[in-house]
Amino acid sequence: MSLRVLIVALFLVAACPLTAPGAQADSSLRFKRHTITDSQGFGYPVFQILIPEGWHFSGQVQWQTSMGLPQGLLTYQASSPDGKTFVQRFPEQIYHWSNNPSMVSGYQMNGAATAPPMNATQFVQQMVLPSLGKSSARIVRTMPMPELARQSKNLQEMLLTQVYHPISPLPAQPMMEAEAALVHTEQGSSAEQYLVVINRVYITQPTMYGPIQTVSWTVELTAYRSPKTADKNVQAMFQTMIRSATISPRWAVDCTRLVATCARNRLQQQQQIFNAMRRIGQTQSDISDMIMDGWQKRNDTMDRVHNRFSDYMRDSDPYHDPIQDMQVDVPNRYENAWTNGLEYVFSDNPNFNPNRTGSTHNWTQMQPVR
Numbered sequence: 001m002s003l004r005v006l007i008v009a010l011f012l013v014a015a016c017p018l019t020a021p022g023a024q025a026d027s028s029l030r031f032k033r034h035t036i037t038d039s040q041g042f043g044y045p046v047f048q049i050l051i052p053e054g055w056h057f058s059g060q061v062q063w064q065t066s067m068g069l070p071q072g073l074l075t076y077q078a079s080s081p082d083g084k085t086f087v088q089r090f091p092e093q094i095y096h097w098s099n100n101p102s103m104v105s106g107y108q109m110n111g112a113a114t115a116p117p118m119n120a121t122q123f124v125q126q127m128v129l130p131s132l133g134k135s136s137a138r139i140v141r142t143m144p145m146p147e148l149a150r151q152s153k154n155l156q157e158m159l160l161t162q163v164y165h166p167i168s169p170l171p172a173q174p175m176m177e178a179e180a181a182l183v184h185t186e187q188g189s190s191a192e193q194y195l196v197v198i199n200r201v202y203i204t205q206p207t208m209y210g211p212i213q214t215v216s217w218t219v220e221l222t223a224y225r226s227p228k229t230a231d232k233n234v235q236a237m238f239q240t241m242i243r244s245a246t247i248s249p250r251w252a253v254d255c256t257r258l259v260a261t262c263a264r265n266r267l268q269q270q271q272q273i274f275n276a277m278r279r280i281g282q283t284q285s286d287i288s289d290m291i292m293d294g295w296q297k298r299n300d301t302m303d304r305v306h307n308r309f310s311d312y313m314r315d316s317d318p319y320h321d322p323i324q325d326m327q328v329d330v331p332n333r334y335e336n337a338w339t340n341g342l343e344y345v346f347s348d349n350p351n352f353n354p355n356r357t358g359s360t361h362n363w364t365q366m367q368p369v370r
Contacts, residue, residue: 029334050328058078087222094219095113119179137186144180149179153178176199180195196219324339338365
C-alpha cells in the first residue's frame with residue numbers, strides 16, 4: 001500500500017478567449033476545477049486539479065484487495081481536444097520479492113505480483129513500454145529526483161511508524177528506501193516523459209535456516225505525452241496546472257489505518273473491509289504536525305520537480321483566489337487573473353474583464369501574492 005499519492009496534471013495546447021463580439025482580442029486561458037471523490041470507500045474528495053476548459057478529464061478511485069488487504073487506486077487522465085497532448089496516472093503497482101523461493105511461490109499462490117526490485121529506468125524499459133506496446137520507444141535520458149525520493153521516504157516512514165505500527169506491529173524493524181526519476185522517451189513524432197516514484201520496504205527475519213529477506217516495492221507512475229514540437233508557452237501553462245493539483249493527506253492516513261486494521265484483524269470479507277472503511281472515514285483523521293509538515297515539504301519538493309520538468313518551462317507568479325482562499329500559480333506573461341470560484345481566466349490584456357464579455361458568471365479579480 002503506498003503512503004502517498006503523486007500530484008499530476010497536463011498542459012494546454014489551446015484555450016477559448018473570453019472576448020465579446022467587437023472587443024479587442026487578447027490571449028486568455030480558461031480553467032475549470034475538477035475533483036475526484038473516493039465514492040466507493042471513505043466518501044470524501046481526495047484530489048483536485050485545474051484543467052483547461054474544453055479538455056476531457058476523467059478520474060476515479062477504485063478499491064481492490066491484494067493478499068487479503070484493501071488497496072485504493074487513484075487514477076485519472078486528461079487530454080487536449082486534438083488528443084495530441086495528455087497526462088495519465090496509472091494504477092499504483094505493488095510487487096513482492098524474497099531471497100527465499102518458497103516465499104516467492106507463496107506470494108504468487110495468493111495472487112500477488114512478484115518481481116525483483118528495479119530502478120526507474122529498468123522499470124520503464126522492462127515493464128512499462130512493453131505493456132503499452134511501445135517496445136521500440138527509445139529512452140533518451142533519465143533525470144534523478146533525489147530530493148523528491150528523500151521526501152517520499154520520510155513520509156512513508158512517518159506514516160508507517162506513527163499510523164501503521166501502533167495498530168499492527170511489524171514482525172521486524174523495516175528498512176526503507178525510495179527512488180524518484182523522470183524518464184524521457186521518444187517514439188516517432190511523440191515525446192513521452194514518465195515520472196516514476198518507487199518506495200521499497202525490506203524486512204529481514206532470522207530463521208533456523210538463515211535470514212530470510214522480503215521486499216515489497218510500490219511504483220507510482222504518471223505519463224506525459226506531447227508532440228516533440230510543443231509550444232514553449234504550452235509548457236509554461238503546464239507549470240500552473242500541475243501546481244494546482246492537490247492530494248488529501250487525510251486520505252493517505254485513512255488508507256494506512258485501514259490496511260493496518262485489516263492486517264491486525266485479518267478481515268477477509270469485502271463487507272467487513274468496507275464497514276471498517278466507513279468507520280474510519282466517519283471520524284476526522286488525527287494527522288500529526290510532523291506528518292503535515294512532511295506533506296508540505298513533499299509538495300514544496302514537487303514544485304521544484306516540476307520547475308525542472310521541461311527545458312522550456314517559464315516562471316510563474318502566485319495569485320490569491322479570494323473565493324476558495326487558496327493560491328494559484330499563473331504564468332508570468334499573464335498579469336490579469338480572474339475566478340468565479342470554479343473556473344479561472346488568465347489574460348495578458350491589462351484591461352480584460354470577463355464581467356464585460358456577456359458572461360453569466362460573477363468574476364472576481366485575483367491579486368498577486370506579495
